[in-house]
Amino acid sequence: MLINPASTHQDDLWLERHIVDPSQDNRQPIILETKQLHVYYGDNEAIYEGDLKFAEHQISALIGPSGSGKSTFLRSLNRMNDGVARVAGQILYRGVDINRPEIDVYEMRRRIGMVFQRPNPFSKSIYDNITFALKRRGVTDKKTLDEVVETSLKQAAIWDEVKDQLNKSALALSGGQQQRLCIARAIAVKPDILLLDEPASALDPVSTGKLEETLTALKSNYTIIIVTHNMQQAARISDYTAFFNMGRALEYDKTSQIFTSPKVQLTNNYVAGDFG
Amino acid sequence: MNPKLSNRIAITTLYVIASLIVLILAALLGYIIISGLPALSWHFLTSPARAFTSGGGIGIQLFNSFYLLILTMLISFPIALGAGIFLNEYAKQNWVTSLVRTSIEILSSLPSVVVGLFGFLIFVVRFNFGFSILSGAFALTFFNLPLLTRSIEEALAAVPDEQREGGLALGLSKWETVTHIIVPAALPTILTGVILSAGRIFGEAAALIFTAGQSAPALDFGDWNPFNISSPLNPMRPAETLAVHIWKINSEGIMPDAKAISSGASAVLVISVLAFNLLARFIGRRLFKRFTAG
Amino acid sequence: MNSKLQKQLLKRSKAAKIERLGKGVSFLALMLIVLTVFAIIIFVTSKGLSTFFSNHVNVIDFLTGKNWNPNVTNAKGQPEVGALPMITGSFVVTILSALLATPFAIGTAIFMTEISPQRGARILQPVTELLVGIPSVVYGFIGLTVVVPAVRAVFGGSGFGILSGTFVLFVMILPTVTSMSVDALHSVPRYYREAALALGATQWQTIYKVVLRAATPGMLTAIVFGMARAFGEALAVQMVIGNAALLPTSLVSPASTLTSVLTTGIGNTVMGSMQNNALWSLALVLLIMSLIFNLIIRLIGRRGAITK
Ligand SMILES: Nc1ncnc2c1ncn2[C@@H]1O[C@H](COP(=O)(O)OP(=O)(O)OP(=O)(O)O)[C@@H](O)[C@H]1O
Ligand SMILES: [Mg+2]
Numbered sequence: 001m002l003i004n005p006a007s008t009h010q011d012d013l014w015l016e017r018h019i020v021d022p023s024q025d026n027r028q029p030i031i032l033e034t035k036q037l038h039v040y041y042g043d044n045e046a047i048y049e050g051d052l053k054f055a056e057h058q059i060s061a062l063i064g065p066s067g068s069g070k071s072t073f074l075r076s077l078n079r080m081n082d083g084v085a086r087v088a089g090q091i092l093y094r095g096v097d098i099n100r101p102e103i104d105v106y107e108m109r110r111r112i113g114m115v116f117q118r119p120n121p122f123s124k125s126i127y128d129n130i131t132f133a134l135k136r137r138g139v140t141d142k143k144t145l146d147e148v149v150e151t152s153l154k155q156a157a158i159w160d161e162v163k164d165q166l167n168k169s170a171l172a173l174s175g176g177q178q179q180r181l182c183i184a185r186a187i188a189v190k191p192d193i194l195l196l197d198e199p200a201s202a203l204d205p206v207s208t209g210k211l212e213e214t215l216t217a218l219k220s221n222y223t224i225i226i227v228t229h230n231m232q233q234a235a236r237i238s239d240y241t242a243f244f245n246m247g248r249a250l251e252y253d254k255t256s257q258i259f260t261s262p263k264v265q266l267t268n269n270y271v272a273g274d275f276g
Numbered sequence: 277m278n279p280k281l282s283n284r285i286a287i288t289t290l291y292v293i294a295s296l297i298v299l300i301l302a303a304l305l306g307y308i309i310i311s312g313l314p315a316l317s318w319h320f321l322t323s324p325a326r327a328f329t330s331g332g333g334i335g336i337q338l339f340n341s342f343y344l345l346i347l348t349m350l351i352s353f354p355i356a357l358g359a360g361i362f363l364n365e366y367a368k369q370n371w372v373t374s375l376v377r378t379s380i381e382i383l384s385s386l387p388s389v390v391v392g393l394f395g396f397l398i399f400v401v402r403f404n405f406g407f408s409i410l411s412g413a414f415a416l417t418f419f420n421l422p423l424l425t426r427s428i429e430e431a432l433a434a435v436p437d438e439q440r441e442g443g444l445a446l447g448l449s450k451w452e453t454v455t456h457i458i459v460p461a462a463l464p465t466i467l468t469g470v471i472l473s474a475g476r477i478f479g480e481a482a483a484l485i486f487t488a489g490q491s492a493p494a495l496d497f498g499d500w501n502p503f504n505i506s507s508p509l510n511p512m513r514p515a516e517t518l519a520v521h522i523w524k525i526n527s528e529g530i531m532p533d534a535k536a537i538s539s540g541a542s543a544v545l546v547i548s549v550l551a552f553n554l555l556a557r558f559i560g561r562r563l564f565k566r567f568t569a570g
Numbered sequence: 571m572n573s574k575l576q577k578q579l580l581k582r583s584k585a586a587k588i589e590r591l592g593k594g595v596s597f598l599a600l601m602l603i604v605l606t607v608f609a610i611i612i613f614v615t616s617k618g619l620s621t622f623f624s625n626h627v628n629v630i631d632f633l634t635g636k637n638w639n640p641n642v643t644n645a646k647g648q649p650e651v652g653a654l655p656m657i658t659g660s661f662v663v664t665i666l667s668a669l670l671a672t673p674f675a676i677g678t679a680i681f682m683t684e685i686s687p688q689r690g691a692r693i694l695q696p697v698t699e700l701l702v703g704i705p706s707v708v709y710g711f712i713g714l715t716v717v718v719p720a721v722r723a724v725f726g727g728s729g730f731g732i733l734s735g736t737f738v739l740f741v742m743i744l745p746t747v748t749s750m751s752v753d754a755l756h757s758v759p760r761y762y763r764e765a766a767l768a769l770g771a772t773q774w775q776t777i778y779k780v781v782l783r784a785a786t787p788g789m790l791t792a793i794v795f796g797m798a799r800a801f802g803e804a805l806a807v808q809m810v811i812g813n814a815a816l817l818p819t820s821l822v823s824p825a826s827t828l829t830s831v832l833t834t835g836i837g838n839t840v841m842g843s844m845q846n847n848a849l850w851s852l853a854l855v856l857l858i859m860s861l862i863f864n865l866i867i868r869l870i871g872r873r874g875a876i877t878k
Contacts, residue, residue, distance in 0.1 A: 078445070080441065080444065080445065093575075093579075094572045094575050095572045095575075095576075096572055096575050096576045096579055098579065102580055103579050103580065104579060104580065104581060104582055104583045104585075104586050105586075106447045106448065106449055106583045106585035106586055106589075107447065107578060107579055107581070107583045107585075108447075108579055109444065109445060109446070109447040110446070110447030111447075113445055113446065113447075114441075114445035115445075116438060116441060116442070116445075118438055120436075120438035120439055120441065120442040121442075122439065122442060122443075122457050122461075123457075123460065123461050124457075124460075132446075132456070132457075133443075133446040133447065133448055136448055136452050136456070136585075137447075137584070137585075138584070182442070185442075185446065186445065186446065189446055189447060279771075279772045279774075279775060280772060282772075282774060283772035283773055283774040283775070286774040286777075286778070287685060287773065287774060289677065290677050290680055290681045290685055291681065291685070293673070293674055293677035293678055293681065294677065294678050294681035294682070294685075294686075294689075294694060296674065297674065297678050297694065297697060297698075297701075297744070297748070298693060298694065298697055300701075300741060300744075301697045301700060301701055304701075304704065304712065304741070305700075307712060307716065308708065308712070311715075354599070355599045355602055355603065356599075357599070358595060358596040358598070358599025358600065359596065359599045359600040359602075359603055361596045362593075362596035362597050362599065362600045363600065365596075366593055366596065366597070367600075375604075376600060376603075376604050379603070379604045379607035379608070380603060380604075380607070381864065382607055382611075382860070382861065382864055383603065383606065383607045383610070385795075385798055385802075385860055385863065385864055386610065386802070386857070386860050387801070387802025387803070387804065387829065387856055387860060388802070388804065389802070389804040389829050389832055389833060389853070389856070390610070390614060390802070390853055390856055390857055390860070391610070393614065393832070393836065393850075393853050394609070394610045394613060394614060396836070397613055397614075397617065398609070398613070401841060418606055418610070421603050421606070422603070425603065447583075447585065448585060449585040449586065449588050449589035449592070450589055450592075450593075451588055451589045451591070451592030451593060451596075452585065452588055452589075452592075454592075455592070475703050476703075478705070479703075479704070479705025479706070479707070479708070480705070481705070481706070481707045481805050482706070482804040482805050482829075482833065485805075485833065485837070486836055486837065490837075519705050519707045520707075522707045522708070522710075522711055523707045523710065523805050523809065526710070526711055526714055526809055527808070527809065527834075535715065538711050538715075539711075539715075542707075542708045542711050542712075545705055545707070545708055546704060546705070546708055549703045549704065549705065550700065550703070552703075553699065553700065553703055
């Protein structure tokens with residue numbers, strides 16, 4: 001479902017859009033903002049209208065049909081698409097445009113972490129999974145590392161399940177545990193923003209429930225942007241929701257608004273289950 | 277002809293051919309082991325060769341083979357690892373990369389005599405290393421690099437991309453991710469490749485006859501200072517290996533027991549290569565288990 | 571704008587430095603290999619050409635001359651360096667061993683993939699892997715102690731010659747050609763077979779008319795690959811062929827190949843001498859043939875890719 005920019009751009013302009021600025025109705029400052037974002041895979045433009053603002057300490061959900069560009073958008077935010085896609089436009093992180101070649105992507109990604117659809121723990125022990133990135137950054141003090149392991153695992157709500165087996169291989173954990181370990185691993189480097197791409201899609205309902213609790217609890221410390229296919233999930237955990245369709249963010253508003261009285265017809269259809 | 281009948285005939289023929297191949301291997305192995313076993317003894321494995329009289333052993337050649345193998349691996353593994361990493365992780369799909377791949381393919385298909393002659397020209401003559409372990413190790417490195425690089429590249433490619441993304445998303449560089457996560461995850465496969473190529477190196481002779489030389493001067497196994505001329509570790513001494521020894525005594529050997537010695541040496545060579553093969557399988561399976569669970 | 575953050579994000583991190591270094595080092599490793607290949611080609615070529623440029627031997631005379639005797643000068647006042655006997659020897663053993671190995675290799679490969687995949691995986695695959703692993707000097711030694719006496723007993727003469735060389739090379743390239751043919755057969759999609767069988771074809775008809783056709787490019791590659799190995803094999807052949815630089819007149823009389831003359835000759839000549847240069851020219855022929863085999867494999871690959 002790729003957009004051909006030349007032919008459809010004009011025709012699609014009739015489409016209504018409704019995008020809010022979360023800092024207006026919410027006292028939190030904007031932490032991340034995209035401006036004139038365009039993403040191209042080769043000659044194909046996968047995102048051509050994705051200007052959104054994300055407020056601090058909020059959970060924002062990205063929903064939309066398959067192929068609408070949610071992952072593409074999300075992965076552009078911390079430049080995981082470098083080398084895969086060409087990303088034009090600005091991505092302002094606390095006012096600094098991070099979509100510039102001079103930006104040190106490694107420091108930026110430390111601040112804007114990401115968790116993926118399929119749990120991807122390293123084939124190392126649970127302990128080493130958490131401490132690996134810190135060690136690479138020169139943290140060697142055993143006590144500091146121990147502390148980080150404990151707090152990260154606690155924040156990711158998996159501490160109680162693994163505290164007695166920190167030296168066990170992470171691959172021996174269940175899928176749900178692995179995913180929470182990946183969240184713990186991501187927050188161990190003290191990021192500012194967490195991006196999650198369908199983190200629950202490979203999990204069973206019980207694990208999904210736990211993961212959602214974890215995310216809700218993390219909100220007070222982190223800003224979270226999550227892609228999900230699960231409408232109930234978006235409704236349960238997010239404060240704001242963006243609806244993507246064919247490479248554009250069509251509607252962005254408070255989650256309650258999106259799910260009760262969307263302003264854009266296509267959003268309404270999608271939320272009501274009429275397509276997608 | 278009736279299709280049913282021709283089907284029957286064809287399939288029977290295929291059974292015969294397949295059995296023949298098994299038979300060939302069985303005969304080869306049987307012949308090597310049976311004719312070689314009587315010669316094998318502790319004395320044979322440890323004592324030096326004799327040029328004109330019978331009763332010589334293969335001790336020095338055996339040591340040379342292992343020393344050369346280790347030295348070759350020490351030189352070629354880092355290069356192959358670096359090249360494999362670049363090819364799998366960094367190389368873009370463009371004409372430079374395809375040129376590189378073509379040249380690696382060319383190197384892997386060059387006759388080993390040609391590689392040996394090149395080693396002779398460069399190391400023995402130009403660099404004045406003479407017939408030496410070092411010249412031999414460099415020649416074997418050229419011989420080894422293409423296959424080892426390819427097997428490392430394949431091992432890396434088999435590690436899922438999610439592992440790479442996991443590292444990058446933590447703010448690690450690609451290099452750190454590859455060296456600390458991808459390479460360890462690929463280690464069982466890499467090690468299997470290394471051991472299999474070790475078997476190939478161990479049996480190689482053509483690349484060595486003009487580089488490591490065809491003589492095995494006496495060694496003083498009490499002297500491990502690599503700078504001393506009779507030290508086993510001295511990399512500048514000529515070093516006939518086991519494989520070269522077999523060739524040498526069969527081409528121009530004049531000792532009375534040349535045949536018994538070659539039989540014994542062949543048995544040792546084949547048993548070593550078999551051992552490398554089994555070890556590769558064993559280690560591959562063992563490490564794989566350790567890395568995936570437990 | 572947040573200038574403190576901006577500064578932190580613009581500063582080159584340790585990771586960025588490591589990345590640059592690592593990428594550079596691994597690139598150098600790769601370039602080292604490429605450089606080696608170029609160096610081999612350039613050095614062998616320049617040494618190999620000196621026969622023609624320094625010693626003024628005519629290339630045609632070299633390729634077609636029937637007498638190899640670098641120590642002797644002929645009527646024209648030029649050294650006798652006719653490489654035809656060796657070139658012929660190399661081609662004859664290569665072609666004969668490939669002709670012999672092909673039916674066996676393809677038969678075995680068919681058996682392993684189509685007839686009895688279970689036995690193929692459990693018995694034949696380890697067998698081919700072990701056969702690949704046996705060092706060529708061991709093949710040479712067995713050739714010398716088993717094949718040569720057998721040929722002598724049956725055909726008389728010394729037993730050394732093209733026939734013995736062919737037998738040894740046949741066994742040597744058999745496993746390579748087999749395992750590559752297996753790969754080729756494996757790449758034929760399942761439904762080809764199912765479609766043919768569903769039309770009422772017998773198993774052999776399916777194999778012969780459908781599977782083998784589809785796998786032809788891959789099998790050709792396997793055979794050419796085996797030929798390249800046979801052409802370049804040195805010691806095993808040298809041990810059984812008799813090493814007489816004569817144009818072969820029969821399969822059981824001593825002959826020679828490019829590689830056999832090289833291995834016996836290089837050590838007995840002085841670097842830079844005419845005799846030595848002539849040997850390097852043989853090496854050049856080997857190199858060129860190796861490149862040609864490579865090219866053929868590439869061409870087959872491209873053809874196969876288009877028709878698929
Ligand atoms: N690596 C890639 N190369 C080329 N095109 C891509 C790539 N990744 C995605 N696309 C294309 O970009 C468009 C958006 O894909 P994207 O994965 O962002 O959608 P999505 O909304 O995340 O879908 P899903 O819900 O299925 O995950 C699709 O048309 C897809 O085919
Ligand atoms: Mg997606």
